[in-house]
Amino acid sequence: MYFSKSDIENAExxxxxxxxxxVSGIKPGNLIGTKSAEGVSNLAIFSxxxxxxxxxxxxxxxxxxxxxxxRHTYENIKANxxxxxxxxxxxxxxxxxxxxxKFEADVSEFDVCGLTEEYHADFVAPFVKExxxxxxxxxxxxxxxxxxxxxxxxxxxxxxIVPDDAIDKRGYIDLSSFxxxxxxxxxxxxxxxxxxxxxxxxxxxxxxxxx
Amino acid sequence: MYFSKSDIENAExxxxxxxxxxVSGIKPGNLIGTKSAEGVSNLAIFSxxxxxxxxxxxxxxxxxxxxxxxRHTYENIKANxxxxxxxxxxxxxxxxxxxxxKFEADVSEFDVCGLTEEYHADFVAPFVKExxxxxxxxxxxxxxxxxxxxxxxxxxxxxxIVPDDAIDKRGYIDLSSFxxxxxxxxxxxxxxxxxxxxxxxxxxxxxxxxx
Numbered sequence: 001m002y003f004s005k006s007d008i009e010n011a012e013x014x015x016x017x018x019x020x021x022x023v024s025g026i027k028p029g030n031l032i033g034t035k036s037a038e039g040v041s042n043l044a045i046f047s048x049x050x051x052x053x054x055x056x057x058x059x060x061x062x063x064x065x066x067x068x069x070x071r072h073t074y075e076n077i078k079a080n081x082x083x084x085x086x087x088x089x090x091x092x093x094x095x096x097x098x099x100x101x102k103f104e105a106d107v108s109e110f111d112v113c114g115l116t117e118e119y120h121a122d123f124v125a126p127f128v129k130e131x132x133x134x135x136x137x138x139x140x141x142x143x144x145x146x147x148x149x150x151x152x153x154x155x156x157x158x159x160x161i162v163p164d165d166a167i168d169k170r171g172y173i174d175l176s177s178f179x180x181x182x183x184x185x186x187x188x189x190x191x192x193x194x195x196x197x198x199x200x201x202x203x204x205x206x207x208x209x210x211x
Numbered sequence: 212m213y214f215s216k217s218d219i220e221n222a223e224x225x226x227x228x229x230x231x232x233x234v235s236g237i238k239p240g241n242l243i244g245t246k247s248a249e250g251v252s253n254l255a256i257f258s259x260x261x262x263x264x265x266x267x268x269x270x271x272x273x274x275x276x277x278x279x280x281x282r283h284t285y286e287n288i289k290a291n292x293x294x295x296x297x298x299x300x301x302x303x304x305x306x307x308x309x310x311x312x313k314f315e316a317d318v319s320e321f322d323v324c325g326l327t328e329e330y331h332a333d334f335v336a337p338f339v340k341e342x343x344x345x346x347x348x349x350x351x352x353x354x355x356x357x358x359x360x361x362x363x364x365x366x367x368x369x370x371x372i373v374p375d376d377a378i379d380k381r382g383y384i385d386l387s388s389f390x391x392x393x394x395x396x397x398x399x400x401x402x403x404x405x406x407x408x409x410x411x412x413x414x415x416x417x418x419x420x421x422x
Contacts, residue, residue: 002370003371003372004370005369007371014381015380015381018381018384022386023344024261025241025260025344025391026403047262048261048262049236050238050273051273054227054231055227056220056231060356090406094407097409101413101414101417111421112421133236141356141357143356147351147352148264150263159216163212171228171229172396176401180236180237184386185382187410189406189408190406191406192401192402193402194399194400194401194402195304198308198309201308202313203312206312209306
């Protein structure tokens with residue numbers, strides 16, 4: 001099935017939204033936890049988290065300044081400079097999904113969606129107790145993206161909690177071992193199953209594919 | 212298992228690289244196709260593709276200016292302003308993986324990795340024939356990210372090819388139906404299986420999770 005740019009522009013709005021949110025492939029399922037200046041905790045689902053650096057560890061995610069839910073997240077990050085990223089697992093997908101509803105600013109998604117706040121040391125932003133892979137980040141940069149009227153929010157890692165038996169001696173983390181999920185589009189959830197791995201690719205080691 | 216910022220900084224380099232590339236969760240598996248000013252086609256695996264907009268459709272991905280392979284991709288995009296994004300499917304994971312080796316600029320990864328170039332209309336960048344979900348993008352913006360010395364390269368969609376039976380009447384695309392894969396870390400590949408979907412989240416429809 002082929003779509004030109006104008007086919008996409010002329011598609012029905014919700015159809016286009018669903019389709020365009022699916023075409024990038026599988027997306028990570030994470031909950032971002034923050035705390036407002038007034039002390040209200042906030043939790044929001046994000047599928048746009050992307051790896052940016054490894055020493056010590058940077059992630060970015062995309063905010064739409066005109067979307068209400070994500071605005072709470074960003075306002076809180078600007079208020080106290082920190083946020084948590086908590087992986088979504090299979091046993092609480094539905095709760096995680098409902099954090100995307102546009103609740104009022106004085107409502108904590110932890111309460112209405114039945115998830116549990118957890119704190120580490122003096123880190124202000126709340127972690128999700130139900131999540132077994134979670135991280136605390138210090139906000140270091142916000143990069144405006146003009147063409148799409150979005151902002152990439154960037155954090156540097158401060159805390160990392162990983163399930164003991166999920167990380168091997170090489171530092172590899174098996175996402176299927178703790179039932180991590182992926183997201184497609186706006187509301188479809190996928191199970192992950194590790195199937196294979198290959199060595200670091202050096203040119204002189206390439207198998208002979210030319211046959 | 213807990214890691215502080217300094218635990219991460221003091222970890223062995225490869226361990227840290229593997230771990231930090233895994234903590235964002237599952238990543239989409241895509242091949243980016245480009246053509247150099249000299250007419251050499253290039254193909255490189257990227258796991259950093261992120262959805263940025265739906266009307267008509269914007270994607271971004273992360274380039275490290277100091278990484279040789281990805282530099283070819285970016286040089287080619289600057290040369291002729293376009294690129295393709297091709298989903299990786301289960302039947303050619305190994306070929307896709309080896310495109311990450313640092314080949315010389317006059318080598319086409321299509322040739323050495325055994326994948327087939329395909330062209331649509333007058334679009335300069337090569338598509339991957341073996342991929343059944345693929346897109347052509349016009350380069351519209353490059354956003355420098357100072358904290359991580361990376362660049363987000365942004366494209367606007369021009370062509371979209373989707374397997375007929377993978378897209379439903381609502382515009383949802385079932386990634387498992389055409390054996391799409393996800394990536395974790397630098398070299399681990401995951402099978403995807405759609406398990407559930409939930410309706411658009413409106414606050415007054417939230418199930419009672421408080422029990």
